[in-house]
Amino acid sequence: MAAGLIGKSVPRLEDRLLLTGQGRFASDISFPDQLTMRVVRSPSPNAIIRSIDMSAAKDLPGVFAVWTFEDVKALPPIDVRLTKIEGLGPYRQHVLARDRVRYVGEPVAVVFASDAYVAEDAADLVSLKLDPLPPIVNATDPPGEFDPGLQTEPLAIRKEYGDVDAAFRAAAHTLVLELAVGRHSGVPLETRGAIARYNAARDMLEMHGAAKVPHWNRDQIARMLGRERKSVNLYEGHVGGGFGVRGELYPEDVLVCEAALRFKRPVKWIEDRRENLIACNHSRQQTHRVRAAIDRDGRILGIDNEFFHDQGAYVRTHGATVPDLACAMLPGPYRVPAYRAVGHIRLTNKTPGGTYRAPGRYESTFVRERLLDAIAAKIGISPVEARERNLLAKADMPYDLRLDTLGTKMIYDSGDYAGLLGKALSATGWNEIRAAVKLRRSQGELLGVGLAMFVEKSGLGPFDDVELEMHASGAVELITGAASVGQGVETAMAQVCAETLGIDYTSIRVIHGQTDRIERGLGAFASRVTVMTGEATRRASLILRDQLLGAAASLMQTTPEQLLIADGVVQHASGTGPHMAVADVAAAMVGNGKRVFAEATFESGHMVYPYGVHVAQIQVDQLTGHVKIERYLVAYDIGRAVNPMLVEGQIAGGVAQGVGGALLEEFLYDESGEPLSVTFADYLMPTVRETPPMDVMIVEDAPSPLNSLGLKGAGEAGVNAVGAAIAAAIDDAIGRPGAIRQLPVTPQRMKSILRAAIRD
Amino acid sequence: MSEKMSITLNINGLNRPIKVESRRTLADAIREDCGQTGTHIGCEHGVCGACTVIVNGEPVRSCLMYAVQADGKKIRTVEGLARGDELHPMQRAFMEHHGLQCGFCTPGFLMLAVGVLEREPDMSNDELLDVLASNLCRCTGYQNIIKAVWAAAAEMRGSK
Numbered sequence: 001m002a003a004g005l006i007g008k009s010v011p012r013l014e015d016r017l018l019l020t021g022q023g024r025f026a027s028d029i030s031f032p033d034q035l036t037m038r039v040v041r042s043p044s045p046n047a048i049i050r051s052i053d054m055s056a057a058k059d060l061p062g063v064f065a066v067w068t069f070e071d072v073k074a075l076p077p078i079d080v081r082l083t084k085i086e087g088l089g090p091y092r093q094h095v096l097a098r099d100r101v102r103y104v105g106e107p108v109a110v111v112f113a114s115d116a117y118v119a120e121d122a123a124d125l126v127s128l129k130l131d132p133l134p135p136i137v138n139a140t141d142p143p144g145e146f147d148p149g150l151q152t153e154p155l156a157i158r159k160e161y162g163d164v165d166a167a168f169r170a171a172a173h174t175l176v177l178e179l180a181v182g183r184h185s186g187v188p189l190e191t192r193g194a195i196a197r198y199n200a201a202r203d204m205l206e207m208h209g210a211a212k213v214p215h216w217n218r219d220q221i222a223r224m225l226g227r228e229r230k231s232v233n234l235y236e237g238h239v240g241g242g243f244g245v246r247g248e249l250y251p252e253d254v255l256v257c258e259a260a261l262r263f264k265r266p267v268k269w270i271e272d273r274r275e276n277l278i279a280c281n282h283s284r285q286q287t288h289r290v291r292a293a294i295d296r297d298g299r300i301l302g303i304d305n306e307f308f309h310d311q312g313a314y315v316r317t318h319g320a321t322v323p324d325l326a327c328a329m330l331p332g333p334y335r336v337p338a339y340r341a342v343g344h345i346r347l348t349n350k351t352p353g354g355t356y357r358a359p360g361r362y363e364s365t366f367v368r369e370r371l372l373d374a375i376a377a378k379i380g381i382s383p384v385e386a387r388e389r390n391l392l393a394k395a396d397m398p399y400d401l402r403l404d405t406l407g408t409k410m411i412y413d414s415g416d417y418a419g420l421l422g423k424a425l426s427a428t429g430w431n432e433i434r435a436a437v438k439l440r441r442s443q444g445e446l447l448g449v450g451l452a453m454f455v456e457k458s459g460l461g462p463f464d465d466v467e468l469e470m471h472a473s474g475a476v477e478l479i480t481g482a483a484s485v486g487q488g489v490e491t492a493m494a495q496v497c498a499e500t501l502g503i504d505y506t507s508i509r510v511i512h513g514q515t516d517r518i519e520r521g522l523g524a525f526a527s528r529v530t531v532m533t534g535e536a537t538r539r540a541s542l543i544l545r546d547q548l549l550g551a552a553a554s555l556m557q558t559t560p561e562q563l564l565i566a567d568g569v570v571q572h573a574s575g576t577g578p579h580m581a582v583a584d585v586a587a588a589m590v591g592n593g594k595r596v597f598a599e600a601t602f603e604s605g606h607m608v609y610p611y612g613v614h615v616a617q618i619q620v621d622q623l624t625g626h627v628k629i630e631r632y633l634v635a636y637d638i639g640r641a642v643n644p645m646l647v648e649g650q651i652a653g654g655v656a657q658g659v660g661g662a663l664l665e666e667f668l669y670d671e672s673g674e675p676l677s678v679t680f681a682d683y684l685m686p687t688v689r690e691t692p693p694m695d696v697m698i699v700e701d702a703p704s705p706l707n708s709l710g711l712k713g714a715g716e717a718g719v720n721a722v723g724a725a726i727a728a729a730i731d732d733a734i735g736r737p738g739a740i741r742q743l744p745v746t747p748q749r750m751k752s753i754l755r756a757a758i759r760d
Numbered sequence: 761m762s763e764k765m766s767i768t769l770n771i772n773g774l775n776r777p778i779k780v781e782s783r784r785t786l787a788d789a790i791r792e793d794c795g796q797t798g799t800h801i802g803c804e805h806g807v808c809g810a811c812t813v814i815v816n817g818e819p820v821r822s823c824l825m826y827a828v829q830a831d832g833k834k835i836r837t838v839e840g841l842a843r844g845d846e847l848h849p850m851q852r853a854f855m856e857h858h859g860l861q862c863g864f865c866t867p868g869f870l871m872l873a874v875g876v877l878e879r880e881p882d883m884s885n886d887e888l889l890d891v892l893a894s895n896l897c898r899c900t901g902y903q904n905i906i907k908a909v910w911a912a913a914a915e916m917r918g919s920k
Contacts, residue, residue, distance in 0.1 A: 009858075011855055011856070012855070012858070014863070015854070015855045015860060015863075016847075016855070017863075018860055018862075018863030018866055019838075019842075019847065019851040019854055019855060019860065019863070019866060019870070020798070020838065020839065020841070020842055020847070020851065021796070021797070021798020021799070021837065021838035021839040021841075021867055022798065023798070023863050023864075024797075025797075025800065025864060027791075027797075027800075027801065028791075028797035030792075116788075117781065117783070117784070186898075187898060188862070188864070188898055189800075189802045189808060189810055189862070189864045189865045189896060189897065189898045189899075190800070190802070190862070190864040191802070238862070238863065238864075239862060240800070240862045240863070240864030240865075241861075241862045241864060241898050241899055242862075243898070272804055273802070273803040273804055273805065485862065486861045486862025486863065486864070486899060487861060487862075487899075488861065645858050646858070648858075649858050649861060649899075649900060649901075649904060651901075652900060652901030652902075652903050652904070653861060653898070653899045653900050653901040654901070655901050656898075656900075656901035656902065657898070679803075679805055679807070680803050680805065680807035680808060680896070681805070681807060685896055685898065686902075687892075687893040687894075687895075687896060687902075688889050688892040688893040688902045688905070688906065689889065689890075689893040691901055691902045691903070693903065694901070694903060718901070
């Protein structure tokens with residue numbers, strides 16, 4: 001064993017390259033003789049395309065070609081990857097608009113030119129004649145017509161158990177809330193990019209700049225272009241943040257591939273920031289009308305969760321993932337005897353939506369925790385008491401929720417929710433804080449504290465493979481079909497491998513996101529990699545260790561059972577006798593013509609469910625409506641942390657994004673469907689000054705029984721409950737339970753809430 | 761477009777004669793014409809700061825400067841920060857404090873912090889927060905960037 005490597009905050013393998021400017025992000029990749037692609041985007045949210053005049057663009061020196069739908073009409077629309085629910089097919093997006101545009105930013109034409117500046121000039125010269133149609137900008141408006149015979153509500157997701165109507169008949173009180181979450185997105189600092197080239201000598205199409213799900217995208221690109229999947233390869237380089245939006249298959253990815261094939265020249269596309277804000281997936285926007293039946297003590301009898309999900313103009317690769325999760329994850333850590341969810345998917349004339357970190361949970365946690373705060377106010381008990389009365393108990397685990405999502409039955413695998421709540425409260429000094437807040441409030445400050453709880457999901461299967469090879473030098477190559485979006489996958493996998501093998505983690509090279517290196521892979525999403533790839537890595541490492549010990553035993557004239565590997569040395573378990581460097585064993589095996597190689601698969605039909613508590617202390621500025629976060633705590637039970645430093649980093653980054661969604665970030669549209677948030681001056685993300693100091697408490701009380709290391713995921717814990725906790729804290733600060741019904745609470749909204757409070 | 765002009769960019773001590781249109785940004789010239797891709801472009805409108813480089817001792821957003829404006833000037837990019845294998849204290853602090861995740865914004869933060877601290881080594885920790893608030897990071901939640909910069913600032917002051 002490399003003793004205790006799992007659980008240790010070792011420095012990252014990724015860092016040196018990234019710190020010295022040697023990273024290889026999409027825009028860093030260029031090939032000789034490449035063309036630059038520039039997309040001509042719709043300026044209209046809803047219109048019939050009458051004509052497209054490309055003549056001036058084509059005449060510009062340096063322009064190679066201009067395409068419209070006519071040039072790519074053989075390509076099918078981009079398919080749905082997740083939640084293959086019937087009825088979404090007609091709502092998928094073509095790579096270029098056919099005869100109608102449905103959002104500002106929709107690709108209508110593409111220009112190919114010798115250089116990016118010329119391509120942009122030419123794109124400006126493409127002239128569109130459009131006949132505008134009235135846009136639909138609100139998902140809560142009555143559905144309209146998408147196409148003749150097709151409504152803008154393709155379907156509603158329904159999930160239900162127990163007798164909800166009976167619960168409401170038996171209720172002492174019924175609470176009704178309307179709650180809305182704004183339109184946000186991941187907005188990675190690196191915009192999207194794709195570079196394709198065709199190698200005619202090998203009949204191989206390559207796309208660089210892949211991320212998140214390279215294998216699935218490879219298969220789709222091959223299918224759309226009518227090629228064998230083995231004649232297409234995708235390559236992931238460094239990825240400048242993922243957060244759910246990056247790495248899905250978008251029109252531009254398919255267009256560069258088709259162009260590289262047709263032109264027999266490399267084609268490069270790099271998105272600019274305005275494009276990124278109107279063309280890359282949006283997320284989150286949802287309005288819930290939720291009802292809760294409670295008894296006289298504030299115990300939940302039933303919840304009825306109806307909501308309207310603003311999908312934007314088309315159904316993209318995520319299909320119904322976000323509303324599906326918003327249905328399934330709403331009950332959270334509480335006992336809800338009867339539950340009904342109806343999630344209306346509504347098409348609007350806005351940028352299409354997909355997943356963004358904690359999809360369906362940022363929203364449903366906001367709704368559920370607002371409900372718990374409403375219960376506390378109704379019954380006259382503290383927010384903590386309201387939660388304690390409703391939490392599932394440790395003895396309930398494993399707990400069958402009687403719901404399913406993402407093709408899996410939801411069974412909470414392990415958890416001690418009340419235990420974690422207690423730890424979070426004592427870590428924050430909850431009672432002392434409340435007393436201190438009361439005092440400052442009596443001196444005129446608008447100060448409040450709030451808390452929120454949540455259950456996360458992670459480790460989505462159904463499988464992951466790992467291939468492991470030790471070379472004669474003792475260096476190890478670990479190949480996985482997972483991907484990295486910058487979260488430290490290489491380091492975490494190397495730690496699991498190194499601890500199991502008993503070697504130095506820096507001698508392990510982790511290869512990910514390369515479709516030509518491993519047959520299949522599911523990529524990086526849903527906080528799945530550490531759990532799924534981690535367990536597969538452990539299994540492959542065990543096999544490799546046994547091979548090494550077997551070979552060492554015969555070299556050392558003993559039996560494998562008597563040997564172990566520690567610090568890269570094969571030695572007797574007794575600590576005495578001869579020893580041998582692992583590298584020498586590997587060299588001997590390779591010298592004998594053996595390959596020191598192992599592969600392993602981990603299959604899992606169930607997700608694992610970590611959980612957490614957020615506590616926020618905030619101050620509202622009465623004059624400006626600015627909400628300042630003074631303190632923030634996240635307590636999170638991750639089962640087992642492979643690298644606590646990386647877990648804390650994931651959580652801190654998530655909190656910042658959650659703060660953005662709670663107070664700042666919003667893709668606004670005017671009534672005519674014109675996007676108003678198209679630069680970083682309009683779409684405001686938190687800086688150092690808006691991000692609070694935070695305490696992150698990692699707890700390992702409830703390891704998962706579903707994998708041998710007890711692992712659960714970390715990616716989405718930080719963002720999940722920020723909106724909920726901040727809303728509760730603002731309510732507390734202004735002494736108005738239930739005042740916050742909409743996110744983000746921008747200064748303008750905060751001021752109007754304060755004005756209304758004064759009027760009352 | 762317009763005719764190309766001959767200019768020389770001095771990047772990390774090396775003269776690079778190039779020909780650029782007058783409209784070409786310094787960021788594009790550094791990346792595309794000089795092959796130094798460690799400088800990243802995140803927004804092209806001067807908000808995110810990923811493209812920050814040091815020009816004649818001042819941190820500058822290279823997406824808001826034309827290449828021709830930097831003719832003959834001394835430009836430092838992230839590639840010039842380490843001495844051989846020895847990382848600059850700021851780079852080392854980012855590694856030790858986990859001040860980076862995806863690494864895309866990192867060169868901008870490094871050049872911003874180094875540029876400002878070389879000019880004003882005695883800047884207070886709180887003033888440094890104002891400086892750092894001029895760049896965006898989407899991964900880290902900033903806490904570890906702050907720790908790294910404070911630690912490196914102390915070290916840079918100590919080594920004076």
